[in-house]
Amino acid sequence: MAPPDIAALSASQQEALQTYIAVTDQDPIAAIPLLHRSEWNVQIAIARFFDGEPATDPLAEARASLPTASSRQTANLHQESLQAAGSASSSRRPRQDRVEKIDTAASITTHHHHQPSFLFSILLTPFSLVYRVFSAVFSPLGFLVPGFLSRLLARLLAPSTIRPTRRTLPPADNARRFIREFGEEYGDHSLPFTEAGFNLTLDQAKKELKFLVVVLLSPSHDDNATWVREVLLSSQLREWLTSHKNEVILWGGNVQDSEPYQVSASLQCTKFPFAALICHTTEAGSSGMTVVMRALGSISAPELRAQWKQWRAQSLPAEPPADAPATIRVSIRMPSGDRVVRRLQADTHLEELYAFVECYDLLKEGRQQDETPVSEPDNYDHVYGFHLVSPMPRVVYKLSDGGSVGDRIGKMANLIVEAGDVIGS
Structure with a gap:
């Protein structure tokens, strides 16, 4: 069988080949078939090089286990609908968010490279610059350079900052x-x-x-x-x-x-x-x-909290007029001792009332109108540090129970603000 043609490889395959050779020191002609059997996955190929290849190819077995075209065509509609639902569910979250184990054996092997001394690195600096220029210009003809020479130059001249420099431990x-x-x-x-x-x-x-x-x-x-x-x-x-x-x-x-x-x-x-x-x-x-x-x-926690409060104060719905239908009147005793009356639509979610209390200091000063629009902070879940409580009879209106103001409180209520964590609400 004719040897593999390195020039016929794609750019990504050539990059994978160079990374694999830099770690294993294997001949490129022998490395290409192993990378091909590993679906050009460098980590899998490195693990197989040092640990040996499995007796059976799991990729081939996975393909063989797939149903034939005829069996897929005769699948009933109920099964297809379940598969479609499962596929839609799994695609909701990006694949990069899924967490898998890391290959610690490959990392230990990868970092056992000889690093030249400081003085030797200074002497090689001019050659390193020339090598980088020529490698960028003549990279399409890189397969003509002898393998041992390219590996030697890659080891001596490659920057060490891309890899961890401390001694590898378990x-x-x-x-x-x-x-x-x-x-x-x-x-x-x-x-x-x-x-x-x-x-x-x-x-x-x-x-x-x-x-x-x-x-x-x-x-x-x-x-x-x-x-x-x-x-x-x-x-x-x-x-x-x-x-x-x-x-x-x-x-x-x-x-x-x-x-x-x-x-x-x-x-x-x-x-x-x-x-x-x-x-x-x-x-x-x-x-x-x-x-x-x-x-x-x-970014500090106080900065995130201040940004959220400014954004939430600007996004609060306007207070409906007193004669509007389905309007609820709520009197709230603030921690400062102030009593505030707020009107809301009956179908307003209870969280809007919590947000009004949280942002009351900004609303009182009118700062939410004077400043430019603020966006909601990314990756921030606000935690309210209080509960809204009806004193007589005592009822704690928890956010975790959900519901609208009309369903939870009624047409009118007198509430007080009590300190207490409202996690995840």
Whole structure:
């Protein structure tokens, strides 16, 4: 059989081939068939190179298990409708939100590269610049360069900043090193970081049906320390983690380490500091874990709350006139002692009344009309820190019960504002 033609490969296939060769040091002619059997997935090909190929090809078995065209055509309409419904459900959430295990074995292998000394790197700088210029111009003819020469130049001249530079440790040791360094940098804290690797933590959250909070830090980032002190070490977050310790697992990592570096790529992290909330969802399958929230970059909790209040104050519906039909009159005793009367339509959702109380300070000063329109903050779920209560007889109107103002309160009511967390409402 004729050897594979490297020039016939697409740009993505040539890139995959170069990445694979840089890791395995295998001859390109022998590497192409393995990459082809691995559907040009570099991680799968690297794992097969070091661990050996399976006795049977799972991809071929999966194709063989598909029903034939005739059997698909004779499927009844009820089954097709169920399949369509399932397909629509699974497509609601983007595929990049689904969380899978990372290949720690491949990451350990990938980072065992020889790095030249500092002096040697300085001597090679002119050659590196010339190499990059020529490689950009003559990359279509790269297959003519001898394989050993291209691999040697790639190893010596490739920048090391694209890979983690710290010594690779097993996942559990990585987690313990992160916790130890976090304590040394920010002092004593009560954050319940787990000491297990990411894969084991993901399995635990999946098995025990818990939420998984992933925190990825980059010490070289300018906003890293500020974000940790103002957000991660805030009293609100620590109290929330403590009160939900049986429902939430907290995992953290330094992206200078190999495993957190892989996790950042898996979770589509594009900016640091980074946090993600992962949980089990039916959209990702019976055993799937999905990212339901991402927090990218540094923005303080007070800033988010202030932005939300400004946006919510501007979006509140206008108060109906006194003679409008189906109008409800509500008298509210504010925490400051002020008594405010608010008219609402009977079909107005109870959350509108909560939002009015939350934004009353802005409405009282008229700031929501003086400022330019504000957009709703992304990835922010507001938590009301109070309840609306009828004192006589005592009735707590919880947001979690839903409903309109007319259904819950009636035509008229006297309410007071009592402090208390309204989580998820």
